[in-house]
Every structure is written in C-alpha cells, then in structure tokens.
Amino acid sequence: MTEHESKDKGMSRAWVFLGGCLAGVAGVFAAAILSETGTTRTDGCDDEPLALPEGESHT
Known part of the structure; x- marks a missing residue:
C-alpha cells in the first residue's frame, strides 16, 4: 500500500475478493x-435401445 491509498481502500479490496x-x-x-x-x-419418449449399424467383418 502506498502513502496515497487509504486503509479503507485496502479493506474494500478484501471485501470484493471475499x-x-x-x-x-x-x-x-x-x-x-x-x-x-x-x-x-x-x-x-419410448425406452427402445438405439439400433447401431452392423460393421463389416475383416476376416
């Protein structure tokens, strides 16, 4: 705190922070x-499971 600032300004900053x-x-x-x-x-909405697309098998 510099000499130009009052103590009230420091307390005000504390309240703003809190x-x-x-x-x-x-x-x-x-x-x-x-x-x-x-x-x-x-x-x-009905509770039906979502249909997933079948994947291609790579065998």
Missing part, C-alpha cells in the same frame, strides 16, 4: 444442482 470467492462457490453449487436435475429425458 465476495467473489463466495459467488464462485455459489456458482459451483448451482451448476451441480442443475446438472443433477436437468436431465434430457422426455415424458413421451
């Missing part, structure tokens, strides 16, 4: 919750 850390942690939790609840399943 607020950013809290926002980051909250974002991680929000992403985890959304990834658990946001599935791609639809109600009208």
Whole structure:
C-alpha cells in the first residue's frame, strides 16, 4: 500500500475478493444442482435401445 491509498481502500479490496470467492462457490453449487436435475429425458419418449449399424467383418 502506498502513502496515497487509504486503509479503507485496502479493506474494500478484501471485501470484493471475499465476495467473489463466495459467488464462485455459489456458482459451483448451482451448476451441480442443475446438472443433477436437468436431465434430457422426455415424458413421451419410448425406452427402445438405439439400433447401431452392423460393421463389416475383416476376416
């Protein structure tokens, strides 16, 4: 800290840093919750297995 900066400015930077850390942690939790609840399943979809093309045998 230089002599031109006040002590309040240093404390303000600390609060901004802590607020950013809290926002980051909250974002991680929000992403985890959304990834658990946001599935791609639809109600009208049948549960039939997908047909894969048969490959050529190289024997």
